[in-house]
Amino acid sequence: GESVGLHLPTLSVQEGDNSIINCAYSNSASDYFIWYKQESGKGPQFIIDIRSNMDKRQGQRVTVLLNKTVKHLSLQIAATQPGDSAVYFCAENSGYSTLTFGKGTMLLVSP
Amino acid sequence: DAGITQSPRHKVTETGTPVTLRCHQTENHRYMYWYRQDPGHGLRLIHYSYGVKDTDKGEVSDGYSVSRSKTEDFLLTLESATSSQTSVYFCAIRESGQINYGYTFGSGTRLTVV
Numbered sequence: 001g002e003s004v005g006l007h008l009p010t011l012s013v014q015e016g017d018n019s020i021i022n023c024a025y026s027n028s029a030s031d032y033f034i035w036y037k038q039e040s041g042k043g044p045q046f047i048i049d050i051r052s053n054m055d056k057r058q059g060q061r062v063t064v065l066l067n068k069t070v071k072h073l074s075l076q077i078a079a080t081q082p083g084d085s086a087v088y089f090c091a092e093n094s095g096y097s098t099l100t101f102g103k104g105t106m107l108l109v110s111p
Numbered sequence: 112d113a114g115i116t117q118s119p120r121h122k123v124t125e126t127g128t129p130v131t132l133r134c135h136q137t138e139n140h141r142y143m144y145w146y147r148q149d150p151g152h153g154l155r156l157i158h159y160s161y162g163v164k165d166t167d168k169g170e171v172s173d174g175y176s177v178s179r180s181k182t183e184d185f186l187l188t189l190e191s192a193t194s195s196q197t198s199v200y201f202c203a204i205r206e207s208g209q210i211n212y213g214y215t216f217g218s219g220t221r222l223t224v225v
Contacts, residue, residue, distance in 0.1 A: 034213050043201050043216030044154070089153065097142060097161060098169065099214060103153040 008087060010106045019077040021105045023090030028071060030092035034099065035064060035075045038087045047075070047088075077107075085109045114138040117202050117217040124224055130189040132220050134202030136182075143185040144203040144214065145169075145177065147196075154201065160185055192224045 013019050025033065031052040036044035050057045050064045050073075057064050063076040073090050087106050091099040114137040124130050134143060144159040146169075156169030158177040166177050174196060178186045189196055199221050203214035 041219075043203075043218050044214075046213050046215070049213055098144070098156055098159060100156075101146075101154040103151070 008104050008106045010108060012108045012110065013080050015080060015082060015109055015111050017080050019080045019084070019107060019109075021075045021077075021088050021107065023073040023075075023102050023105075025071050025073060025090065025092045025102070026100070027092060028068070032093040033064070033066060033073050034091045034093075035062075035073075036089045036091060036101075037084075038089065038104070040086075044089060080107075080109050082109045082111055115202060115204055115215055115217045117200075117220050119220060120218065121221045122223070124192050124222070126193060126224055127191050130192050130222065132187045132200055132202075132222070134185040134187070134204075134217060136185075136204045138204060138206075138215075139182060140204040140206050141182075142205045143179065144205075145175075145185070145187045146201045146203065147171065147198040148201060148219075149198050157187065157200075189222075192222075194224050196222065197224045198222060 034049040035047040037047050038044040048059045048062050048064050050066050055066055061078045065074045077084055085108055087104045089104045090102045093099055116135045118133045142161055145157040146154045147157055148154050155171045157171055157175050158166055158169055160166045160179040163179055163182055176188045199219050201219050202217040205214045
């Protein structure tokens with residue numbers, strides 16, 4: 001069957017560069033946001049989350065920025081490595097015990 | 112994957128046949144979810160469960176039914192499979208509570224309807 005990576009926007013970077021992946025969310029009432037990473041043939045994996053009362057949160061090599069004014073979320077990956085190549089999804093919790101996912105961005109890292 | 116198992120991993124079935132996918136967890140989490148993933152559409156919610164025998168529909172529930180008779184098992188049934196249900200199906204679980212809404216996903220089931 002088709003790969004989930006087809007039809008997705010793609011970001012191509014060189015190893016060692018910083019990567020920024022963007023996401024626009026839909027519901028101004030959403031209070032919690034998550035970034036997931038999905039490698040080929042695997043289920044999505046949690047990377048980092050942020051609550052709506054925060055603008056920025058840092059993890060190991062990753063930072064999530066939240067701009068509620070324009071309903072925009074970004075994921076920054078520092079010193080990108082070939083192992084970071086994957087599809088990245090943002091998700092928002094709109095308060096009904098379920099998450100709504102964005103369509104994803106494919107990150108390709110060249111050695 | 113963190114105490115969540117999907118079976119089968121791959122299945123090919125004929126149009127019009129019933130198909131059941133199984134999700135099994137060992138985490139004793141309250142919430143369980145079924146999503147389908149298709150190119151160009153991302154992950155879309157089919158059904159979810161918030162407890163034993165408590166289920167609700169998602170955005171793409173037509174043609175699917177679910178059952179949860181035990182905390183650890185959440186079954187997704189395609190009553191009469193169609194080619195439009197060819198997809199990768201993911202189960203997810205999460206803890207209840209206010210602090211962490213994040214899901215843990217299974218490895219997926221690739222279903223092909225011919």
